[in-house]
Amino acid sequence: MNKVILASSSPRRREILEKYDFKYKVVESNITEKINSRESPEQIAMSLAFEKAYNVSQKYRDSIVIGADTIVAYKNQTLGKPRDENDIIRTLNLLSGKKHEVITAISLINLDSNIKIVDFERTEVKFRQLDPIIIQKYVATGESLDKAGAYGIQGYGALLVEKIEGCYLNVVGLPLVKLDKLLNEYFNISIL
Numbered sequence: 246m247n248k249v250i251l252a253s254s255s256p257r258r259r260e261i262l263e264k265y266d267f268k269y270k271v272v273e274s275n276i277t278e279k280i281n282s283r284e285s286p287e288q289i290a291m292s293l294a295f296e297k298a299y300n301v302s303q304k305y306r307d308s309i310v311i312g313a314d315t316i317v318a319y320k321n322q323t324l325g326k327p328r329d330e331n332d333i334i335r336t337l338n339l340l341s342g343k344k345h346e347v348i349t350a351i352s353l354i355n356l357d358s359n360i361k362i363v364d365f366e367r368t369e370v371k372f373r374q375l376d377p378i379i380i381q382k383y384v385a386t387g388e389s390l391d392k393a394g395a396y397g398i399q400g401y402g403a404l405l406v407e408k409i410e411g412c413y414l415n416v417v418g419l420p421l422v423k424l425d426k427l428l429n430e431y432f433n434i435s436i437l
């Protein structure tokens with residue numbers, strides 16, 4: 246069986262897969278993430294997931310390489326990781342009391358067999374109304390900086406979320422059911 250590589254530096258993605266008896270190794274990609282704001286959030290996430298997987302695939306042509314990218318979409322805005330504290334506060338105010346979408350794209354590449362797949366999953370998340378005190382306390386947790394949309398649902402961010410519709414692990418950064426289906430369909434591999 247081909248080796249599976251997770252092309253990610255995200256501790257969340259590793260933690261999700263680590264829970265299962267599924268052999269894989271981690272190799273970080275070295276792409277620069279650029280957001281082209283003329284593209285849709287789905288297109289942006291898919292291009293980045295593909296670039297991450299392709300970058301690592303070139304060195305591991307016989308492996309199945311998984312790349313992923315998570316972004317938050319609110320109305321017509323695409324929200325990646327916040328730049329600084331002001332950006333965190335601006336993002337949380339924007340999402341307060343409203344619904345937004347979390348899109349995680351995944352790409353699976355095996356260059357030896359010329360299989361290149363890219364797909365995405367979408368989850369709707371509704372935030373509770375956030376007053377300045379909640380925002381201040383959340384900023385102080387330090388959770389925001391390395392996360393799309395400036396929150397982490399798996400941490401204190403759970404206290405900001407009133408409701409979700411769709412795959413929970415998609416919000417955390419790796420849509421496990423979608424990944425399992427694609428691994429099955431294209432490579433005859435099952436995580437279960």
Ligand SMILES: Cc1cn([C@H]2C[C@H](O)[C@@H](COP(=O)(O)OP(=O)(O)OP(=O)(O)O)O2)c(=O)[nH]c1=O
Pocket residue numbers: 252253254255256257258273274278297313314315316317326347391392393394396397398399402416417418
């Ligand atoms: C919305 C949300 C995002 N996130 C994270 C998942 C992703 O790690 C991060 C978005 O950044 P990404 O660019 O998707 O991933 P990354 O830079 O962390 O890792 P890599 O590119 O090497 O794979 O936001 C959470 O952990 N929880 C959440 O609730």
